[in-house]
Amino acid sequence: MSAVAGQRAPLLEMLGISKHFGGLQALKNVDLALHAGELLAIVGDNGAGKSTLIKILTGVYPASEGVIKLEGQQVHIPDRRTSIQLGIDAVYQNLALVDYLTAPQNVYLGNEIKRKVFGIPVLDNGGMRSKAATLLRERLGISLGNIDQNAFNLSGGQRQAVAIGRALIQETVKILILDEPTAALGPEETRRMLEVVHRLKGKEMGLIMISHQLEDVFELSDRIMVLRNGMLAGVRTTAETSRQEILGLIVGATEADPRGPAARAGAGGAVGS
């Protein structure tokens, strides 16, 4: 995968990104490259700068310094709407659905299908309902039972799927960011969510996944990018690295001295809290 992708220009490049909030340096000179069809995992301890990097990419914060290039073209992302227009969308950790809208209404929120009735734009509720149901079922393999129930009544995994559906409905989506897709889920739903993410892979889209779960990261990712204290600690090809090495990069143990926090955390466990 990475060998093929390496021959083309990256889908996305972030170069020399820095961000400070007042005196606090959240990111310092971070580079990121993402290729089409690739899943890049971003890992790091709490406060390492993962979320800040993603928020810069989705127009929530402006970067203090640095350049973003999409398909080789430099772009400026001042707000959320611009990022969506550029085809960059994110599924957030807090599962930001509106509780008292149904799944289709959530999927199409802000992006409704309308038809004109006597020149007045009217929501095409039936059309959105059937298209959203098809999308959830065929693209993500999720069935909700009652499609008209409010998001309030859905399980964590179903909500996550609806949130992903919301990003996918924009047919222009090129880069999809998944922020802790399994953090709020039980073991069974985690397994299904990993299936959903796996289905998304291998298309033209580039995926970025933030996760604390190294197990998920190793199962799904093509490359792993490690952030530590707002700086890039390293990027590794998943097939050529080990949990030991990634853990070492996360906590800052040198390769010569693998003892320390990394060894105590254990190879299979979750990192951070």
Place this chain on the structure above:
Amino acid sequence: MSVPSVAAGRERAQPAFERYINIMGPLAMIVVIGVVMAIFEPRFFRITNVRIILQDAAIYMVLGMAMTIVITGAGIDLSIGSISALSAIVMAIFIKDLNVGVYLALAMALVVGVACGLVNGLIITVLRVPDLITTLSTDLVFRGLALVMAAGAVLQRFPEPIPALGRGRVFGDTIPIPIIIGVVVLLVGVFIYRFTPLGRYAIAIGGNRESAMLSGINVRRNKVYHYMLMGAAAGLAGIMLTGRLNAVQATVAEGFALHTIAAVVVGGTVLFGGRGTMLGTLVGVVLLSMVTNALVILRLAFFWQLVAAGLIIVLSVAFYSYVERRGKGGSE
């Protein structure tokens, strides 16, 4: 509801019963009050009295439609009584003092209403003053302006169609025009709520403001629209009110805001936003107008109307809490 299954069957539609369970409580109260009144006071169900109830409810329906959207969007408007008064006074002055054509004056009433709503909306979204404080303050401002302009006068005897809009009847002198206006406004409200981005975004803004923003919805602009719609409705209510008595003074429509908010909440719209129902608001306005009328007919003092209105609000909201808790327990 267990884990989603890849091979699970077709999606079911939600049964209508579940969708409307919320308005069963106030609907039951309407039936109970109806039965009690039928037994104790036959005058209650005379056609003239039913007309009076519905004519009263129609004005609150006009206000309640817009208020349902404002509250759903996590707003509140305490200034609507003053907006109605100011709109009506401006209209009256245009007709009586400035000899302007009646249709232009009617349009002015609506323009004043929308302008007041725009002011509310801009204070809330640009100056970032909370909705409650903004409209509490502008309530005083709009009322004060109305008092200054009317200078204590009662303006009366307006040309048609103003009296017709307040108390005229059509279809062989049977159906009051205000009731028709109320029904049309209700239908417009249902349409806005279900079939327009304005209604959908109100639910999103009230339910999860951050999510609405992340979806690219212009939250502030939508909030301004909510208050402009509310202002237009208050202007229309001011016209209907003027027509009903064929007279207006600057102190009319006092207490309309709280009555309307009560009706909306009794109907099942959640005061903190995110959930609402137009049909519930219809039930709420009819219930409150029925109770007010029943107490008048029973010759109870006005003060008892206040007691009754308070009790109904508490009982309705308690009912919703009960349904909510039970529904949650049942589905998990």
